[in-house]
Amino acid sequence: MAEADRPWEVAAPFGLLAELTHRCPLHCPYCANPIQLTPRADELTTAQWKDVISQAHAIGVVQLHLSGGEPLARADLPELAFHARSSGAYVNLVTSGVGLTRERALLLADRGVDHVQLSLQDADAGPADYVAGARAHQCKLAAAKAITGAGLPLTVNIVLHRGNIGRTARIIDLAVALGADRVELANAQFYGWGLLNRSTLLPTRDQLDASLVAVEQARTRHAAAGRGPHIVHVVSDYYAGRPKPCMDGWARRQLTVTPSGDVLPCPGASVIRSLPVENALRRPLAEIWYDSEAFNAFRGTGWMSDPCRSCPSRHEDFGGCRCQAFHLTGDAARTDPVCRLSPDRALIDSALAQAGGLPQADHVMRTPPVADARTASEGR
Ligand code: SF4
Numbered sequence: 399m400a401e402a403d404r405p406w407e408v409a410a411p412f413g414l415l416a417e418l419t420h421r422c423p424l425h426c427p428y429c430a431n432p433i434q435l436t437p438r439a440d441e442l443t444t445a446q447w448k449d450v451i452s453q454a455h456a457i458g459v460v461q462l463h464l465s466g467g468e469p470l471a472r473a474d475l476p477e478l479a480f481h482a483r484s485s486g487a488y489v490n491l492v493t494s495g496v497g498l499t500r501e502r503a504l505l506l507a508d509r510g511v512d513h514v515q516l517s518l519q520d521a522d523a524g525p526a527d528y529v530a531g532a533r534a535h536q537c538k539l540a541a542a543k544a545i546t547g548a549g550l551p552l553t554v555n556i557v558l559h560r561g562n563i564g565r566t567a568r569i570i571d572l573a574v575a576l577g578a579d580r581v582e583l584a585n586a587q588f589y590g591w592g593l594l595n596r597s598t599l600l601p602t603r604d605q606l607d608a609s610l611v612a613v614e615q616a617r618t619r620h621a622a623a624g625r626g627p628h629i630v631h632v633v634s635d636y637y638a639g640r641p642k643p644c645m646d647g648w649a650r651r652q653l654t655v656t657p658s659g660d661v662l663p664c665p666g667a668s669v670i671r672s673l674p675v676e677n678a679l680r681r682p683l684a685e686i687w688y689d690s691e692a693f694n695a696f697r698g699t700g701w702m703s704d705p706c707r708s709c710p711s712r713h714e715d716f717g718g719c720r721c722q723a724f725h726l727t728g729d730a731a732r733t734d735p736v737c738r739l740s741p742d743r744a745l746i747d748s749a750l751a752q753a754g755g756l757p758q759a760d761h762v763m764r765t766p767p768v769a770d771a772r773t774a775s776e777g778r
């Protein structure tokens with residue numbers, strides 16, 4: 399047996415993605431949350447989240463991402479940030495920025511938030527608010543000012559898709575003007591809401607090529623001006639022909655806890671219905687990380703079949719994305735269909751052949767959890 403194919407040695411997790419809530423004021427059609435959102439009534443309490451954070455720290459987690467939905471929807475966010483920082487974690491807030499006033503930013507910085515990742519939808523209010531399904535763009539600009547004013551490092555994150563990819567250069571310029579230390583341009587991924595909207599979100603090859611040029615030119619322009627943030631550009635794996643090393647390997651470095659306490663090897667893993675679902679209210683995090691069937695299902699390379707099993711790239715890309723394989727083939731153990739060597743690659747090629755076909759007005763917007771929508775309409 400080759401050295402690297404020996405039974406996988408499980409290292410301690412590095413990061414915890416804490417999805418504090420699925421509530422969100424926005425309705426983006428590429429939302430990374432699952433289609434079945436958790437209603438507010440099922441969210442973990444403050445004490446339960448604190449226990450999850452303490453357990454995560456005890457098994458080695460050093461980076462905590464407070465995310466959602468919109469984590470600002472939780473009134474206990476400063477308390478949870480304080481608890482995480484007191485445990486020694488580096489605390490990253492992932493937010494839409496809606497509701498992030500100067501006072502809240504100062505409070506969160508004081509309670510231990512180390513860094514903020516702010517999402518933008520576009521360069522201008524019109525298309526940005528259209529895709530967000532809410533008047534949010536101006537709030538985001540104010541939030542960026544509040545974040546930098548509180549002395550917090552700022553990452554601006556933008557999902558690129560067919561509707562905004564043509565404005566890549568202007569989007570980067572806006573992020574630079576807002577004082578971003580880092581700009582993340584992530585082409586829309588096609589799971590959950592994104593897969594539902596793939597035909598309206600997938601850019602054409604020409605659009606993608608133009609955006610690659612725009613990113614390089616922006617890097618050069620801003621570096622020459624001496625104010626260049628680090629610009630990360632994650633290109634759609636549909637066009638890459640080789641899969642991304644999704645999650646840096648299944649259950650290898652990070653775990654996700656959902657608003658109701660489900661513990662997942664990756665944020666999208668709830669779609670893989672063949673995996674048992676673990677929950678932090680029923681089982682200690684350490685046991686879930688090291689011993690659970692779900693976390694061990696695709697660790698290492700032993701689970702692979704051909705073409706991955708004998709492929710020299712298997713230690714670099716881990717066979718790609720398990721959720722994507724499940725979404726597209728119904729079998730999470732198959733080679734990621736984006737790989738040119740996958741027997742399912744035709745599924746991707748036929749989607750690419752149709753790119754640019756449907757108008758963006760056909761987006762299915764993310765809707766709130768059913769129970770929350772009912773509560774809001776009843777005025778409670
Ligand atoms: Fe990666 Fe498997 Fe494709 Fe090889 S065959 S490049 S390991 S996905």
Ligand code: FES
Pocket residue numbers: 589644645664665666667718719720721722
């Ligand atoms: Fe789950 Fe890639 S999104 S493994």
